[in-house]
Amino acid sequence: MKIRCIAVDDEPLALDLISKFIEQTSFLSLEAKFDNAIEALGYINQNDIDLVFLDIQMPDLSGMELARIIDGKKSFTKPRIIFTTAYNQFAVEGYKVDALDYLLKPFSYEEFLRASTKAYQFFEQQKKSESENKAQESNSDYIFLKVEYQLVKVMLQDITHVEAYKDYVKVYLKDKKNPLLSLTSMKNMEELLPKEKFMRVHRSFIINLDHIDSVARNIIHIGEHQITISDNYKDVFANFLSKWLG
Known part of the structure; x- marks a missing residue:
């Protein structure tokens, strides 16, 4: 299973690093990268995305504001979020929007892989639950x-x-x-x-x-x-x- 990802960060070096980490992780697929949340939102609305690596402190539309928009979507297939930020005071707020994890900059590939593996396990469980539900429903009236x-x-x-x-x-x-x-x-x-x-x-x-x-x-x-x-x-x-x- 490949997890379809996008990376969103207004810092070029940080965006390049996250993109590199995604590309070297076998179960992740980098679909696109953005240096602002507004363009990222437009892409999410038009494409099937599983996971967003999302910076919080960005101009115009912040990562937290984008996360609230995504969390408000009444959809079973809305993307999930892993925050990437230099500010730890947003951790509690991050979990309020149902983020899968929170990476504090600067983070290593080991830390990135740990968070990504957590996401992989989440999607595997979600897929298994959906299959079980469909099997149960198909045998029901x-x-x-x-x-x-x-x-x-x-x-x-x-x-x-x-x-x-x-x-x-x-x-x-x-x-x-x-x-x-x-x-x-x-x-x-x-x-x-x-x-x-x-x-x-x-x-x-x-x-x-x-x-x-x-x-x-x-x-x-x-x-x-x-x-x-x-x-x-x-x-x-x-x-x-x-x-x-x-």
């Missing part, structure tokens, strides 16, 4: 979805279809007028839902095969909803349809 600030138990048989909606998904339920709005991705939903019951038929739609009312050409009817089968999924759905028709 229900899943849990994050809706606003709570986890909601949803019976699989009640889900008629799922629709992509910006950074969220809409989960439509039978006998419910309004869908649930959950902060997750279509890819995650596709992995979460059992493949023998659910099928992706469009970049923006996953359907429950048991809730299909009718199919006309490339349109699936589920209740009052009409869902288009896109060209990328026509062959897979046609194969299912041939088995369905016997």
Whole structure:
């Protein structure tokens, strides 16, 4: 497993040293480096990053302010932080934003490696927990979805279809007028839902095969909803349809 990293520090020598340490550590991958937090935030918002080595004392936007922005993201995949700073008075504040570790400058490669190994163990445990949760959920009759600030138990048989909606998904339920709005991705939903019951038929739609009312050409009817089968999924759905028709 490679941990995708960025380094953020307004001191050129410090930024070069951290970048060098990252590049010589086998389980770390340096994706980018920045000398200011504003550019780093823009990159984080556009790319998948696991870990940020972050200086605290920087102009315009400080490392602590950037950390608070990252910590405030309602996402399961937000980056984690290892602070790199010359000021130890920020240690307590660092843990308030759920930082993985705190490196006090000047630090050696041994100290850097110790903190990085701690991060590696964290991501390994996170990956293991996610796999166990998905395995458990795939063997259950229900899943849990994050809706606003709570986890909601949803019976699989009640889900008629799922629709992509910006950074969220809409989960439509039978006998419910309004869908649930959950902060997750279509890819995650596709992995979460059992493949023998659910099928992706469009970049923006996953359907429950048991809730299909009718199919006309490339349109699936589920209740009052009409869902288009896109060209990328026509062959897979046609194969299912041939088995369905016997």
